[in-house]
Amino acid sequence: MSLEKPPAILQPLISAEDLSVRIGELGKEISEYYQDKDLIVMGVLKGSFIFMADLVRSISVNHACEFVRVSSYHKKQSTGAVTLDFEMTQSIEGRHVLLVEDIVDTGQTLLFLKKHLLSKNPSSLKVCTLLYKQEVNPQIQTELHWVGFEIPKLFVVGYGMDYEGLYRHLPFVGTL
Ligand code: IMP
Ligand code: MG
Numbered sequence: 001m002s003l004e005k006p007p008a009i010l011q012p013l014i015s016a017e018d019l020s021v022r023i024g025e026l027g028k029e030i031s032e033y034y035q036d037k038d039l040i041v042m043g044v045l046k047g048s049f050i051f052m053a054d055l056v057r058s059i060s061v062n063h064a065c066e067f068v069r070v071s072s073y074h075k076k077q078s079t080g081a082v083t084l085d086f087e088m089t090q091s092i093e094g095r096h097v098l099l100v101e102d103i104v105d106t107g108q109t110l111l112f113l114k115k116h117l118l119s120k121n122p123s124s125l126k127v128c129t130l131l132y133k134q135e136v137n138p139q140i141q142t143e144l145h146w147v148g149f150e151i152p153k154l155f156v157v158g159y160g161m162d163y164e165g166l167y168r169h170l171p172f173v174g175t176l
Helices: 016-033 049-056 110-120 136-141
Strands: 011-014 037-044 063-076 079-087 098-103 124-132 145-149 173-175
Touching: 011 016, 016 037, 016 049, 016 145, 037 110, 049 098, 063 110, 079 098, 079 110, 098 110, 110 124, 110 136, 124 136
Parallel strands: 037 063, 037 098, 098 124, 124 145
Antiparallel strands: 011 173, 063 079
16 A cells, blocks of 8 residues: 655644634634624634634634535645535524634635625624635735734645645644
């Protein structure tokens, strides 16, 4: 059996401790914002699963958790074409939706999902992304309500994010 050797050399970019501190701050702001609202936190699989797990545990207001799954990425390049692979299982009509993304790069995935979710008539739709590559698409910033960290135009892995399916389990964010 031969396994293709994954690219080596991981440079840490954001430590587990910095992630934890920042997610605590985001959770606090989000909890204040959604007080007394019917909130659904909507994770985008697969990349946001670890961020989502930590973020919801730092949100102190009652909320439901949901997931959608989209795909668009091949190796290190966005294909531009986004497809919905897995749909949410509860209605969002008249409810407040917080979309949770691991990373916003070109913003194609986000725009696709926003359009899809808005067609289901939520009361509001806001976006929380852990990472934002600001240089790639500065215009998309107006679509983002909570951003964990702005990062340079680098390909990152860890904390849910992958290269060819690998590295999602790393507790920190690093570059290859
Ligand atoms: P966008 O549509 O170009 O904004 O890309 C969005 C999706 O591509 C993200 O939700 C990630 O799943 C993936 N992606 C973008 N940049 C990276 C990266 O640096 N590392 C790993 N995945 C990435
Ligand atoms: Mg993603």
